[in-house]
Amino acid sequence: MGNKLAKFKEAAFGFGFLMPSLLGFGIFLFYPFFKSVYLSLHSTNPRGQIVDFVWFDNFKDILGSEHFYQSIKISFLFALMTIPTCLIISLCLALLTHKKNKINIYFQLIFASSIAIPIGNASVIWKILFHPTAGMFNYFLSFLGIDPIGWLTDPAYALISVSIMTVWISIGFTYLVLLSGIKGIPEDLYESAKMDGAGSSAMVRKITLPLLSPAIFFMSVISVIGALQSFSQINILTEGGPANSTNVVVYDLYQEAFVNYRFGTGSAQAIILFLIILLFTIVQFRIAERKVHYS
Structure with a gap:
């Protein structure tokens, strides 16, 4: 009995520390999600009040709408423009500035x-830069x-312009993650490769990129999520x-x-x-993670 009481107190003590986080998740994550599920099964009047339970009619209307598929296409184009560009630029900057010296410290500060x-402030700055x-x-x-x-006023350039601004604001975090990954690679691996006659490009291909693959995979996953959820810069620009x-x-669901x-x-x-x-x-996770080297 005493052993069970001790375990219960230990578990209650642990949950006490977790409670603030669980409460925050419940209010700002779980409740909005389940509320969205609930609202998606109902129709509303022009004042936003629930009128009727319509089952999956809202989903049928959306999946039968050409306008929705157009917004999906634009979202994917936006992701294709921003994610590879940001990863490639950040990787090149990290490779160029990872060595320890006084000059690289300043470049690291600038690139990060x-x-x-804040993305709102950055959007306002870039809106001024883009002014016709x-x-x-x-x-x-x-x-x-x-x-x-x-x-921002020509349909041929608007999405490209927003993508340029998004790449710029995203480079800082991506650069820091990749730079940290490169700095975590043991120097003796490069020394051994140099002794075997490997050049800089060979060391990048054979050592840096394979050992950096966990960081690249992590950034790829969160970049896809972030790109498909982008709103602030589009709303402002x-x-x-x-x-x-x-x-x-x-932005389309926000308008709706x-x-x-x-x-x-x-x-x-x-x-x-x-x-x-x-x-x-x-x-x-099923496909790309197979090429990730964790050791």
């Missing part, structure tokens, strides 16, 4: 600095004799326009739920997006 800038008349980008283009570009050229799924007050279809879109992200995460 974007992690300290007062922006610095078109100002520099005028020196080259190139006509001004509608970075383009508001889904022009001509819906940057209307990704998250909080502008049109159709919480049922907006929640259904959120559930479908959750399933898409979950599917991609599972696929990445």
Whole structure:
């Protein structure tokens, strides 16, 4: 009896430390998720109030809508533009600046600095840079004799412009993760490779990249999740326009739920997006993780 009481007290003591985190998850994660599931099965009136239980009609309407598939396509294009570009640039910067010296310390600080800038502030800065008349980008283009570009007003450039800003804001965190991974590789492996006559490119291919694969895999997974959930920069820079050229799924469901007050279809879109992200995460773990070297 005494042993059971001691174990119970120990478990209760542990749960006491976990309770603040569990409470936070419950309020800000689990409750909104189950509320979204509940709303996705109901229809709402123009004031956002629940009217009727409609089963899966909201999902049928969304999956039968060409507009939804267009937003899915834009989301995937956005992910393809940002994720590989950010990973490649961050990897190259990490490879160039991982050695310990005074100059590299300054470069590391510069390359990682974007992690300290909130995405809302960064979006406002880049919106000014992209301005068609007062922006610095078109100002520099005028020196080259190139006509001004509608970075955020031309459907041909809007998604590219948002992607450029997203890559810039994402490089800081990605760079730090990859730099930490490179610094964790034992130096004696490189020394042994040098003694065997291996060049710099061979050491990168045979030593650095295989041992850095866990960090690259980690960044690939969270980058896919982050890209498919992007909202703030699109809301500030383009508001889904022009001509819906940057209307990704998250912004589309935001418009559906909080502008049109159709919480049922907006929640259904959120559930479908959750399933898409979950599917991609599972696929990445099943396929890409096979090429990851943990030792």
